Amino acid sequence: GPAAALVVTLIYAMPPMARVTKNALDQVNSEIVELGKMVGCSTMQMLYRILLPSIRPRMMLGVNQVIMLTLNMVIIASMIGAGGLGYNVWQSLKQLRIGQGFEAGIAITLVAIILDRLSQKIATRRPVYHEQKTKFFQKNIYLIIIFLFIIITWLCGNWFSFFYNIPENMTVSSGRFWDGIIDYININYHGPIRLVRDFFYIYLLKPFKMFMISIPWFVVVLLVFTIGLRIQGFALGLKCSILVLFIAMSGFWEKAMISVYLIGTCVLLANLIGIPIGIIAASNDRVHRITQVIIDTFQTLPAFVYLIPVIMIFSVGDFSAMIAVVLYAVVPAIRYTDNGIRQVSSSYLEAAKSNGCTKFQILRRVQLPLSLPDIMLGVNQTLMMGLSMLIITALVGTRDLGQETLIALSKVDPGRGLTAGICVAFIAIIVDRLINAWSQKRKKELGLTTSIS
Template structure:
């Protein structure tokens, strides 16, 4: 059998084996219990020992975690005092406000002024309008609670990522050691973070902050290392020639030179922190995340969408500000003179803060946006979904039934009917073909981990849901990416839609989907496709735009039609980027599948969620690592495939 016929032949053999499922022994379909290891009990016992008995000599691990929580709680409480609570005396109804928090006018103007400083007046007006939206639609207090968390989580994530990234840049050995840890941090589902953090730090906003930092830090680490390695060697050599010490070279030369790229990392930390706020609300974060989660529990689509749009407004404002500051970071500051002359806007904002604080004692609407002026879209969204259900129920139900009957269930039955040794062998063979012995060994080891964990059936269900969702997302995203790359107007419209989909928190997708299609695999697939669509579109468009125009012109001169230019030149040249987009789509799909456990799936995500509700640390961590194992297998196989595609096209072997 030639290499070209190998995989079609294996696919045909897989279909035959699935058809013979009734004749197979039970041990071939599911790993026998003798192969299972009680990993959950081991992890739970280790966590109990860690919390109750482990000690560093002078203090225990429990005392260390409580001390760390206290260190984080102090700045968080300070941020809440500034943005939400003010300085009060007493508790509950007897509490008396001595110093109010920053007024809604002061915060809105301050953020708008920051936008003017970062770029121009238009950005300032846009950011100010988004914060005004939060006040007008009654989301101000929840938004400020969320912003207080972001204000603390982002600096911790940035500083931690910066330190680890610099250490990885200085020590290749440390980089090799921390790379698998970062892989786990990025691929273990977010729910799985919450179980051990809840165990170590208890319930409350501090534990939620730590979960947010762990989730958001890895991109900063990787971007820091990459940015420092991308600095031209001449700059480093020049710093040595003028006599800089290692610390001076890092602080005064390398980090300033890498600052624009580092600001991109800051942007990623901000966006991931905002994406985590709803999940973190399950262990006491509060704010907009709690509002969305509460609305989902009550199936209150109006309240859920309104709170979700508030998170989107906050995310867009912070995203645009951080992007603008990233561009400005590389520009010299032309202002001269004293601090007062160099910072007139800062002085104006401070004066406004003081003025609104004092005048708010006389006119309360200057301090707190008046209830009488608030608007609400809750009824609109609820009525919209109700109207769709009433008028289009038959069509929606027919579509749901069709997809379940002819796409989802056949794929699920096929994967669950395959013998597990056959699946392990196929994955290992794919690793061998794409990366030889090292990748094959990794695929084999991670596949056997799923066997030993006793979660093979749940893992195959996860593969089925993720696989179908990714295929649908790619089939939709690929033509959208082609359209965005070929038409500037369409590119702007599609880019705006994709931006919105990326900034909407993951839980928000579940509310309208459940209201329209009820719980089940179809609802989960729909939510996953919407959430994971963006990379398929973005990477396709980016890859097509990056194709050298000389190649396109050469094809046109040779008489190629536009369709031939697209299918025979642009798409093949863009294939490595498209594969990386598929890779990112898989990562997002796996992270979203854990959240869709709330709508009735029966996969690894459900195992993680059940462990969280029972505070079962061992089961949660093991199920989370199983999801990470699937993610790492997919990531390594696709990255190796992209590297081979680049090599075939003469673009180098790096993915």
């Protein structure tokens, strides 16, 4: 029912907000903190009057991610009784009515874009100060007009159905248009598409898959322990290696390695594509605006919607799963890189220019090192979003932990499904801890950590 859908969506969409807020608080300028201490701010005053206002642009990035992830859950939520647009998409996909599924998916995307633009304007809005003698109606004229308009249209809706639902003979459908595009691609470009698919599978996916399956479990345990030891010390290496050992002892080792191979390939490609685009978007406002619209569309368009066209164009298999995961997971790499570079203080840029640095030197020596924590946060989110696609990719024929979860659901075997899900979570935790530890180490080297107490 709706209550269960609400809980599931909350659990899925909440972590990025917490992570972005923590990351932003860690990077507050030490001069701002010292100013708060000098004027005698208490801990609560420091937080609500100084720290939170100073990180509002970064926090709105987290709000944006919450909006996108929430809307992306509408189809899964519809499976447990939430209804809404997600139910329309789900029913269309079950009947392979691609055009109708796209229409509902585009409606979800437009809702996301509207909420995203409003949240961005709220983040950049500056308070407007009025004289004390200003009347209430003069100060809130636009709010009053909007409120009156809502009341009038609501009252009119009681007598005229047009104000509630547009008549069916006035609606426009684009379903046949999308169906025609898929048919055209399959008829005219089947040969080149098959050539690209076979090339990637034979020379990239299959060799990496065979390599990952052939690695003994104890080698992976030692490798993860060594990496953790080098980054942060014995404790991190021990924790991560214990999680790897659990996966090996669960009986899902081969499935786990297939999951690591698929998600690792997808995350690598997503970051190779997303980080350069984010760098370009950060240096060009026009590209930034265009990119924002595209990535909002990609992230909010439910994975189920573009998974079906991918299957119908590339057939089932690992390559189709890779395309779907890359399209879905490339968004954080672009968004966090763009935001991280834009958040670099102008004082650093002015210092680099005064020393005669070229644009490329400023990017390489100043902007990228200082924005590296944000970029690594994007890499982390790319990985998490890729792992969240495992069950969906199992629908196109992958034989990994996602397939085990799907089989457990179909056979009502909660123990098997829960164990496979825990293995997926442990893979995510291992990589998350290693990336965060390395990012914190890098922050200390760059002097970006701030003491708030």
